Amino acid sequence: MTFKWIGYLPLIIIMCYIIWRLWFKKPDRKFKYISEDWRAILHHKVGYYAKLSPSEKLRFEKEILYFFDATSITGVDLEINDSDRLLVAASAVIPLFGFPELRYRNINEVLLYKDAFNNDNQTDGSNRHTLGKVGSGTMNRLMILSLPALHAGFEQKEDNSNVGIHEFVHLIDKADGVTDGIPESILQHRYVVPWLKAIHREIKSMKHGESDINPYGATSEVEFLSVASEYFFSRPELFKEKHPELYDLMAKMYHQRP
């Protein structure tokens, strides 16, 4: 008797394909490519992107798509558009752009609020001074940003603030398990002591009113890292001129010289 398994070959192939689809194939990406409209928004609004070379722009766009795939962006009591989403993603991509192999593992969702909020995350009532925050406890893996502040951070302007970059730098700091202003997931060990010495010197100058870095950064090492990073990425030429030592250390930290 001849074993006629060969007749079942097409069926076996189909079965194998179904099993592969169900078990191994990654789900299709939500966004497959960056449209020309999106590219125009990035060009117009994100100075960092506009200055990249064509090949770096492609890599930046790929990282944006990856971020959209991994993170939900939700407007709370407001409709959000592509421009809002792209600015959130750009805030995430910029600080990690020097590390093509690294991505955020500690965030699932970004909530966009219509305004500044208070300690209870309310946009009504008094004491609404917060423009962004990284959640902890039950709000772990969540970030909240004020939408107007997010946009203001990317406008060409005299100040060096960028709340989106500020909050994503907190996530980078948090990635090694401790939020302490020393982002050990990206900062090489040999630079830790020079970094701490440099920030303590600068915090002293800030407290004496002798620094142009936002005084909020003098409240702790944690806030110093985020505040100085906003300046480093928003106005790198000025930061380099005014704070050459910090610029050099941060260029080593972030693997990039913006």
Ligand SMILES: [Zn+2]
């Ligand atoms: Zn902060």
